[in-house]
Amino acid sequence: MTTYTHTTLVCIAAQQAVGQAICAGCMGEEGEGMLVTGLSPTGASPATHYISSGDMESTFAAALREKNLDGTANSGPLHALCIERGMEITQQDVGDFLETSDVSDAEGKAAIDALYARLGGLKKLPRTY
Amino acid sequence: MHIKRALLCGVLASVLPQSVVEARVSALMASVGGAYIDPQDAATRYQENTGQTSTTAAGQTIGTLLDKRLYLALGPEVVTNGVFNDASGWTLVSGSEVSEGKLRLSVPSTNTTSAFSVETGKRYKWAIQISEYVSGTLNFSFGGSTRVSTALVGDYGGISTATISTTSARILSSGSPIAAVDNITIREQLGNHASQAASSSRPKLQTGPTRVAYDTIDDFLTTTFPSALGSDCTIVRAIPSVGAAILTAQTIGTTFNDDQDHCGLLIINRALTASETALVRQWANFRSFS
Numbered sequence: 001m002t003t004y005t006h007t008t009l010v011c012i013a014a015q016q017a018v019g020q021a022i023c024a025g026c027m028g029e030e031g032e033g034m035l036v037t038g039l040s041p042t043g044a045s046p047a048t049h050y051i052s053s054g055d056m057e058s059t060f061a062a063a064l065r066e067k068n069l070d071g072t073a074n075s076g077p078l079h080a081l082c083i084e085r086g087m088e089i090t091q092q093d094v095g096d097f098l099e100t101s102d103v104s105d106a107e108g109k110a111a112i113d114a115l116y117a118r119l120g121g122l123k124k125l126p127r128t129y
Numbered sequence: 130m131h132i133k134r135a136l137l138c139g140v141l142a143s144v145l146p147q148s149v150v151e152a153r154v155s156a157l158m159a160s161v162g163g164a165y166i167d168p169q170d171a172a173t174r175y176q177e178n179t180g181q182t183s184t185t186a187a188g189q190t191i192g193t194l195l196d197k198r199l200y201l202a203l204g205p206e207v208v209t210n211g212v213f214n215d216a217s218g219w220t221l222v223s224g225s226e227v228s229e230g231k232l233r234l235s236v237p238s239t240n241t242t243s244a245f246s247v248e249t250g251k252r253y254k255w256a257i258q259i260s261e262y263v264s265g266t267l268n269f270s271f272g273g274s275t276r277v278s279t280a281l282v283g284d285y286g287g288i289s290t291a292t293i294s295t296t297s298a299r300i301l302s303s304g305s306p307i308a309a310v311d312n313i314t315i316r317e318q319l320g321n322h323a324s325q326a327a328s329s330s331r332p333k334l335q336t337g338p339t340r341v342a343y344d345t346i347d348d349f350l351t352t353t354f355p356s357a358l359g360s361d362c363t364i365v366r367a368i369p370s371v372g373a374a375i376l377t378a379q380t381i382g383t384t385f386n387d388d389q390d391h392c393g394l395l396i397i398n399r400a401l402t403a404s405e406t407a408l409v410r411q412w413a414n415f416r417s418f419s
Contacts, residue, residue: 004328007329029326030326030327031328033326033327034330054327054329054330054347054348057328109345127386127388
């Protein structure tokens with residue numbers, strides 16, 4: 001039985017496609033359609049970041065959170081998971097995605113607002129999906 | 130005269146007990162196109178979009194809310210002889226046989242099939258029983274996906290969307306399989322259901338009042354219709370702890386994305402009469418506080 005961990009993932013717009021591929025590649029159908037909610041400093045287009053927040057498969061969520069001793073993202077476990085689940089992606093690409101993304105436990109309006117403030121005062125764009 | 134009638138209907142509706150209002154709304158919804166989404170009915174809630182685990186407690190995700198418009202009715206059985214009275218309806222290959230009312234598998238990569246038809250985009254309620262098991266892995270697939278892959282005895286089931294039209298159900302075994310399969314059923318779950326495939330975008334069940342609660346970040350449920358509902362639709366939402374919200378003259382295509390908390394949602398493919406409007410308002414007001 002699949003277990004889930006609440007996770008909030010924010011990536012920069014330039015990494016949206018890579019992030020979506022990693023999410024879908026690692027979680028299958030349950031990872032499709034993620035990172036589609038846009039954010040920007042003004043709340044208007046173009047989006048500078050994309051966010052997904054909610055239950056994610058625990059194995060994937062743990063790999064997102066892996067850190068090196070110096071606190072930087074450790075791309076090894078997530079890259080290994082991508083390969084295990086049939087993706088063709090380099091560790092460099094996974095590393096670039098993780099280094100520019102924010103992974104947290106943020107849940108609820110106050111925590112999300114604090115996250116937006118920490119990331120430079122981001123605001124949510126109107127839904128287009 | 131019309132005003133008097135409308136006022137009278139409104140007054141009458143206001144004194145009806147909730148059970149009567151619910152029954153009348155059910156009858157109304159059965160007569161229109163659209164969807165009747167009811168997060169307060171546990172029989173309609175599932176944690177995944179594949180309908181395998183019921184949503185029973187506050188805080189659990191909602192990946193599927195079944196449309197109650199057709200009273201959760203199922204279509205006809207599409208599997209021939211899923212109870213294995215004999216081998217009729219099944220194409221057996223070396224290593225598979227029907228005996229004692231079960232399909233028995235004893236050779237790896239056995240590919241036993243039953244001919245039937247499922248259609249792309251339709252949702253099917255399915256079940257399979259693995260009644261005896263010794264070794265190997267069994268996969269049961271139809272409609273473009275493996276529905277269960279297991280190495281355990283048990284009853285398996287779900288409500289899954291066919292992503293491609295297929296003409297058979299397939300049981301594939303691997304490893305060193307020795308197993309028995311029984312009671313296979315696949316029936317269409319009629320209606321226009323709301324669901325969300327992405328686990329991170331699924332809303333949650335909350336109580337006080339019982340409702341579907343979206344995170345206001347990226348949660349939404351999508352209801353898919355076989356054809357566009359048109360430009361004169363009515364949307365009725367029971368807003369938690371507030372009351373009815375009724376939108377008229379709405380344009381709805383073949384999908385409707387919902388991301389607003391509610392205790393009940395009616396999507397109707399036409400304008401309502403004054404008496405119908407009074408009825409659904411009463412319905413939504415009851416639910417908003419229950």
